[in-house]
Amino acid sequence: MKYDLEFYTLKKAAQGLRFIAFGWAAGADDKPAEYLLLVNGQPVHAEFKRVRRSNVCEINGLSFSAAECGFFSDTLLDGNIRSLRLIARGNNETQELLHLSDEQLKNKVSDTGIVYKTESYTKDNASKMAMVTGWAASLDHHQLSFHIIDENGNEIDSTLRLSAKHDLLRNGLIEKEELLSGFTVYFPFEQNQSYWLQIEDGSGIEKECIESFYIEPPRGRSILSRAKTIIRNVNLENVRKFYSYSRSDGLMKTIRRTLQYQGLGNIDYNKWFLRNRVTEQEIEEQKNTQFSYSPTFSFIVPTYNTKEHFFREMADTVLAQTYPNWELCIADGSDEDHPCRQLIKEYAAKDSRIKYTFLNENYGISGNTNKALELAGGEYTALYDHDDFVEPDALFEIVKALQEKNYDVIYTDEDKFNDRKKVYDDPNLKSDWNPDLFTSHNYITHLFVAKTDLIRRVGGLRSEYDGSQDYDLIFRCIENANGVLHIPKILYHWRMHVSSTAGNPESKMYCYYAGQKAIQSHFDRTGIEATVELAPKPYYGCYKTTYATTGNPLVSVIIPNCENKDVLETCVNSLLNVNTYANIEILIVENNSRSDEIFSYYQKLESEHENIHVIRWDQEGFNYSAINNFGAAHAKGEYLLLLNNDTEVISPDAISRMLGVCMREDVGIVGAKLLYADNTVQHAGVVIGFEGYAGHVFNGTDEDSSGFMMRAKLNCDYSAVTAACLMTKKSIYTQVEGLDETFRVAANDVDYCLKVRQTGKLVVYCADALFHHFESKTRGYENTFEKRKRFDDEVRHFQEKWMNYLIEGDPYYNPNFEVEYGPYILR
Structure with a gap:
């Protein structure tokens, strides 16, 4: 029998103990086990909810018949309890999952309403920051607080990041409103010092030394490890694909793509589907269901x-x-x-x-x-x-x-x-x-x-x-x-x-031309001025639309800047010399520069270009939202392009393409495809929910990679895009009161996108609008404790403001994919 008791706890109750446990077990026949709870050697009534655990089947090589091998139990136990045993039974096998004697029970019972599990503790010697992760919930639905205590009993300054725990929600341990039960606590550490995690709910305290959870920081998956996975997937069909790609793209590019992408499709989908399809028991229940x-x-x-x-x-x-x-x-x-x-x-x-x-x-x-x-x-x-x-x-x-x-x-x-x-x-x-x-x-x-x-x-x-x-x-x-x-x-x-057609896309080219005609007819019927093109091989069945920019309205490009003349110059030169959309004004929002070099450059720009203006934001500190709002107040254009100074236009028609989309009545925001300096993807859309907040999809993939369902290559709608390059109607910006200035550094762009979504307008990712984004060259990364704390505080503010969105899930991201571990990983 294969099994794992992943968690259990015992809590004092009015008349005895409350036993909470979850895990999984499957017999040698790959059938889910049955469970038996014994108190003082005698079986007691206990409810064991079956939980679908496809991930367990995948990891442990179980067949689809074991899909519901998971269990969750929350049982009240009455009377004087001297021993407790949890047993799994299946296929004529018996496995003891838990055995607690009278003495062990005394040490395991807690009188708080806090249930939690510490999962890992890591240290980063470069930044001198430590990180402890896990999950926690209050059975009494109280607010939890997290503290780090050193070996002298002193509290250490720390910062908290909450994340979604859909597995706990599926088990039934938490309610929807408690979805953000995952925690990551960051704190500055000293070598040879021990630390405790303390969790409080206002009426009780749980405290645990975290040293036993220490693990070495992950160093990334080795090439050998990835190669082993690839070898397991070698078959004639994949060899043919590899040969075809290498002929068109070159051998080294194909090898790099294979190493890069095998993780995205690493799960055996056939097995995943068989484990997740409707079960025989569910079929019988459905047949007996009556609908109004x-x-x-x-x-x-x-x-x-x-x-x-x-x-x-x-x-x-x-x-x-x-x-x-x-x-x-x-x-x-x-x-x-x-x-x-x-x-x-x-x-x-x-x-x-x-x-x-x-x-x-x-x-x-x-x-x-x-x-x-x-x-x-x-x-x-x-x-x-x-x-x-x-x-x-x-x-x-x-x-x-x-x-x-x-x-x-x-x-x-x-x-x-x-x-x-x-x-x-x-x-x-x-x-x-x-x-x-x-x-x-x-x-x-x-x-x-x-x-x-x-x-x-x-x-x-x-x-x-x-x-x-x-x-x-x-x-x-x-x-x-x-x-x-x-x-x-x-x-x-x-x-x-x-x-x-599914097996041989080139067998019916007329299908794709008919598709082009169908899209064009849709635009013609709905009064949208646009031209549709059929994508070339190997993207048959995909289409590129060019929207008209009737009247060529003025676009105000707002660029916050502090020092870094060379960085800004790259950005401005690309707007002047690469970009082909002429009707723009460039507003550089100067904030807290000191060098003569940058002010001399400002003077040069304004003297040589009538459409470039430098405006000074004189507040202390950095507030990205306030700086952009200040720029927007000075903008004359009908459309605003919020643009980081560490960006560079790549495709000459990028701004005109974004503008064409943004001019549609149903659109409020348009984002671009942003590439790192090595031409891998930095941004191709944002999904709400990753790590309890939001994250970029296709980050780090090749520029020409299509991504899941071609979404990296095609225009499509998302819940959010990054404000490193974000076009929006000025009327919409004014309507929703711009960027929320309580988000000084983080979350302001995602918050703005969700505010615009509430007005009924779309947020569109424009795949053909290409920019470089050299990322954080001016302000740097969140690599100090102070920056980490500021970032986490703003994320928690975002979570409080948009909790319903996090609970319901991103409508542009399929719920069969995980949000805890990054994009497009099957649950």
Whole structure:
């Protein structure tokens, strides 16, 4: 048996003890264990909540049948307790997870309401800062405070950073409002000194020496370690990919990319999916669930000479739906003597919910689908391909979500099924409705569901868009919908086989040209002046949009600066000599410089350029928000570009591209793609929630790397972008009162983005607007205790202000990914 009792505690209760524990166990047959709690040698009633632990299965080599091997127990124990045992049983095996004698119980019982676990203690000799991490919660829901005590009993000055603990939330140990239960405490340390962590909740104190948790600072993953992972993933298909990439990109670049990216896709997705899909127990529970709102769904399928095993799996997975109110509407354009026709009759005879029509001629993919639509009698219609298949809980999950609001349009996550290898691959774990990503490529695809009357009202599918007829239809439906609902669960499988577009993107180039036409038509219908281009190989199916900058409005570029003449000169020269958008004014906000060199440079700039102005912010200290607000008050432009002095324009059309997006009525903010000096990515969008705050995605990847779902290469919406290069409408800036000046250094840009999001405006990442960002050359990094404390204080202020956003999760980041450990890592 494999097992781990990850945490337990005993708390004094009115009539005995409160026992809290969580961990996992699985038998040799990979089935989740059953648990038994014994007090004084006798079994007692205890609830053990099953918890899905896919991460445990991945790490310990357990199969998908062990997915629910986790447990959580919170049990009140009455009477005089002299011994306590926790036992796991499975596959004729018994494993003792815990055994406490009478004497041990006395030492383990605590009378506080604080539960906690210290996880690590590290020291950085360069900065002389130490860090202790773990988690803590109050059973009485009191506010916790954290203190570091030295061996003489003196409190050491420290700073606290809170982070989200979704695992504790899933276990049931904490409530949603207590999500930020992870802690990191930083403090200056002295060599050969011991320290204690003290946690208080106003009524009790827990204190623990942290020396036993000391670990050497991580030195990064070795090349050998990464190489071993790569070797485990060697197969013929990956060798072919490596050869293809090396021919186009060069050998060394391909090797570097392989080393860099294997971590992103290191998890075996097929195993992950099997461990996370609906279980047999859940299937039975769903079949017995009654909903107050129970609409009928019509799957519409155009079949054409469909292979028997494709058809059977397509139809059988509809028949297996745990939600019963559906119909399968088939329009068959197969040859008269093709076995598909007999199959359709066979299935229709078995279930009256299966409707069909045999077509006298082939009307094309759109025409045939419209014939299936004519059969639809359900309130909702789902587009369904004849060689794909769905999960048994697909409709159940949709109906469950519709109980809260009656959405016109719904879509789910999907993956691909490799028909040759019989494995699930290439998951499309999607953002919530993301207009700019959708005009960059059809990220919605399957499963797409819409009100039947809406599909009919917008005219159904149109044959002039064959190949991307669904893309065109989705645009028209969403343009007329009351709302769009995303269900973040893999419920649809797109089959990859020799003749499918999924398996061979170059097999149907007409599809991509039809997609280009669908996007252009959307812009034309909605009155957006823009031109759509098809991306070149290998990015078929992706599109680049150039928005018009009608009237060429004035853009005010606001650059805070202190000293560093060479840094500022690089930035200004790029605005004057690389940037091709002419109608700009440059406002340099001087703050606290002293050198003659920088003031001489200011004088030179103003004397040589009528559109460059230096304005002085005379306050003491540094307040990034106040400095930018001061600059904005002097700006004459309709649009503001907040720009760090340590940046440099790379792409000549960067500002015009950002402006074109920002001029749209639905947009409030536009961010750029920022690169380090070595042309790796510094910024390509910001996700809320990383480490309890926010973080950049694709940081450190190659400039030309596509990232997950192509999001590093494509325009798309995020919750936030960095203010190192941020364009916004001045009217919006004024409306939300600019940057919040209580955020002096950190969090001001993310806070501003969320304020703008509250007005209903989008925050767009413009992937084709390229800048260098040399990062923190003027102000330096947060590498002292004082800077660390200031940063952590501002992060806590952000957490207090935006707690609901942190609890609900970033809508532009799929919840199947972790937020505790960085971007795009599967839970």
